[in-house]
Amino acid sequence: AAWEKQVRLSSTPRRTNGFSVLVTGAAGFVGSHCSLALKKRGDGVLGLDNFNNYYDPSLKRARQNLLSKHQVFIVEGDLNDGPLLTKLFDVVPFTHVLHLAAQAGVRYAMQNPQSYISSNIAGFVNLLEVAKAANPQPSIVWASSSSVYGLNTENPFSERDRTDQPASLYAATKKAGEEIAHTYNHIYGLSLTGLRFFTVYGPWGRPDMAYFFFTKDILQGKSIDIYKTHNQKEVARDFTYIDDVVKGCLGALDTAEKSTGSGGKKKGAAQLRVYNLGNTSPVPVGRLVSILEGLLSTKAKKHVITMPRNGDVPFTHANVTLAFKDFGYKPTTDLSTGLRKFVKWYISYYGIQSKTRKESQATGESG
Ligand code: NAD
Ligand code: UGA
Numbered sequence: 001a002a003w004e005k006q007v008r009l010s011s012t013p014r015r016t017n018g019f020s021v022l023v024t025g026a027a028g029f030v031g032s033h034c035s036l037a038l039k040k041r042g043d044g045v046l047g048l049d050n051f052n053n054y055y056d057p058s059l060k061r062a063r064q065n066l067l068s069k070h071q072v073f074i075v076e077g078d079l080n081d082g083p084l085l086t087k088l089f090d091v092v093p094f095t096h097v098l099h100l101a102a103q104a105g106v107r108y109a110m111q112n113p114q115s116y117i118s119s120n121i122a123g124f125v126n127l128l129e130v131a132k133a134a135n136p137q138p139s140i141v142w143a144s145s146s147s148v149y150g151l152n153t154e155n156p157f158s159e160r161d162r163t164d165q166p167a168s169l170y171a172a173t174k175k176a177g178e179e180i181a182h183t184y185n186h187i188y189g190l191s192l193t194g195l196r197f198f199t200v201y202g203p204w205g206r207p208d209m210a211y212f213f214f215t216k217d218i219l220q221g222k223s224i225d226i227y228k229t230h231n232q233k234e235v236a237r238d239f240t241y242i243d244d245v246v247k248g249c250l251g252a253l254d255t256a257e258k259s260t261g262s263g264g265k266k267k268g269a270a271q272l273r274v275y276n277l278g279n280t281s282p283v284p285v286g287r288l289v290s291i292l293e294g295l296l297s298t299k300a301k302k303h304v305i306t307m308p309r310n311g312d313v314p315f316t317h318a319n320v321t322l323a324f325k326d327f328g329y330k331p332t333t334d335l336s337t338g339l340r341k342f343v344k345w346y347i348s349y350y351g352i353q354s355k356t357r358k359e360s361q362a363t364g365e366s367g
Contacts, residue, residue, distance in 0.1 A: 004091055007046055010073035011092045015042030019253065022094045022138070024048045024127065025101030026074050029206045030143065030197070030245060032063035034098055035072050037246045038253075046092060047074030048085075049101065054108065054115075055207045062349075063204055079123030085130040094134070096253050099127060099142035102174075105208050106147065106311045109169035120173035125180060132188040137259035139191035139270070141252045144178055146198040146238070146278065146316045147171035156238075156317040159196075159274050168311030182272050189260035191270035193252045198278030198318050202242030202338055203345030210285065211239070211339065214292055214300070215346055223301035226285055229314040232306060234284035236315040240277065241333035241341075248277040251327030278318020279331045291336050295343045 011020045021038055025031035026047025035045045047067065051060050064074050077084045079101055088094075103112075103119040124142070131138055149157045150165040166172040181192040201211045217224050229235055257270040289300050308314070323329035 006073045011044040011046040013044040018043045019095045020044040021096045023098045027060040031100040033246050034249050045072045050078045089134040094138045097138045097140045106168045106170050116173045128184045139256035141193045144194040144196045145174040148175045156319040158319045167313050185272040189262040189269045191257045191259040194274040196276045198238040198240045218300045223303045227305045227309045236282040236284045238278040238282045238316045240279040241338035244331040248329045255327045275323040276318040282317045
């Protein structure tokens with residue numbers, strides 16, 4: 001009963017006509033930022049996360065602590081736990097689901113293929129099964145990925161470009177998610193909006209991502225690997241700052257149609273929507289490193305590898321015209337500005353051992 005009370009309290013909106021949102025992956029990078037933003041504007045938010053150890057779970061716990069200070073409660077559980085999800089929907093009439101829980105990361109799939117199938121395919125289907133049976137049926141906004149464009153060479157990427165050449169199992173499961181969403185929209189009239197995020201970075205980010213561990217390794221004097229494309233070009237990414245992505249997620253929630261409980265072919269039924277949420281200006285990885293060097297006042301020990309990383313795509317570049325047209329999405333943070341905010345957070349979070357050499361020298365410390 002105490003649990004139920006907490007669940008209800010967390011998910012009850014404080015503003016008139018506020019949403020009641022189930023955020024899956026709420027202890028994750030994007031999920032924690034979106035949960036806070038929704039709560040701050042008066043929506044009710046309930047988190048769900050299994051706190052898996054794909055990367056340091058203590059970072060997930062720290063995000064959870066931050067959320068709990070803002071009265072956002074995270075239920076510890078798995079997407080594949082049908083009875084748990086059903087119970088949550090029994091207790092709370094969620095208006096929306098922001099589904100961000102997934103097995104992320106492109107390279108990890110080489111060692112752990114099953115975790116991608118389990119979270120990104122089976123877990124997504126389980127969530128949709130529960131959502132379809134819920135009364136009211138929630139509108140669902142979920143994270144797809146720029147990786148669905150795979151080896152597509154159109155530049156920039158538009159939502160109608162081909163997505164039939166995934167370069168990794170991660171990409172293949174994200175693409176599968178889009179197909180599955182289509183089915184649930186078509187048969188059950190669920191309102192579904194997929195967001196293709198482009199390499200998101202910022203404070204409270206993911207330690208498995210390059211900008212994050214490059215920062216760590218540069219500060220610790222360790223060498224970093226920089227991969228090239230097949231034809232020896234620099235790999236580039238459309239790095240997108242977290243605050244821009246959060247605005248995009250909220251915009252997609254705000255403009256999501258209602259689920260109708262009837263098939264997608266029927267009149268008035270919600271459409272399946274898919275949007276790019278990127279920054280629209282790809283940056284080569286070498287440039288990312290030089291920005292970090294400047295911010296950290298430390299030269300990186302660069303180890304250039306003249307081959308691509310397994311599962312990597314050579315470049316990503318978003319066209320965001322559609323998201324702008326439908327919900328005013330407009331990225332405003334360039335990579336230098338965003339990385340400055342990230343580095344500031346990184347040093348404050350990891351404390352003294354992360355000090356730059358300059359700072360250590362200035363305070364007379366050694367090592
Ligand atoms: P993240 O790993 O920080 O967050 C995902 C969270 O989901 C984690 O806290 C994890 O514990 C939880 N989770 C995973 N599997 C679960 C399961 N089966 N049940 C319950 N919880 C589970 O990742 P993120 O960077 O915040 O990514 C959020 C979403 O955006 C993911 O779907 C990811 O694939 C997608 N995405 C991220 C990026 C990016 O650059 N960060 C880019 C494109 C797409
Ligand atoms: C990121 C996320 O990790 C995925 O979860 C997400 O789905 C994807 O973005 C996306 O946009 O869809 P990725 O862009 O590969 O994937 O992010 P990183 O692993 O941080 O790599 C960024 C760049 O750094 C890549 O170009 C990669 O080649 C390069 N890199 C990475 C290196 O040069 N050296 C390394 O040691 C690691």
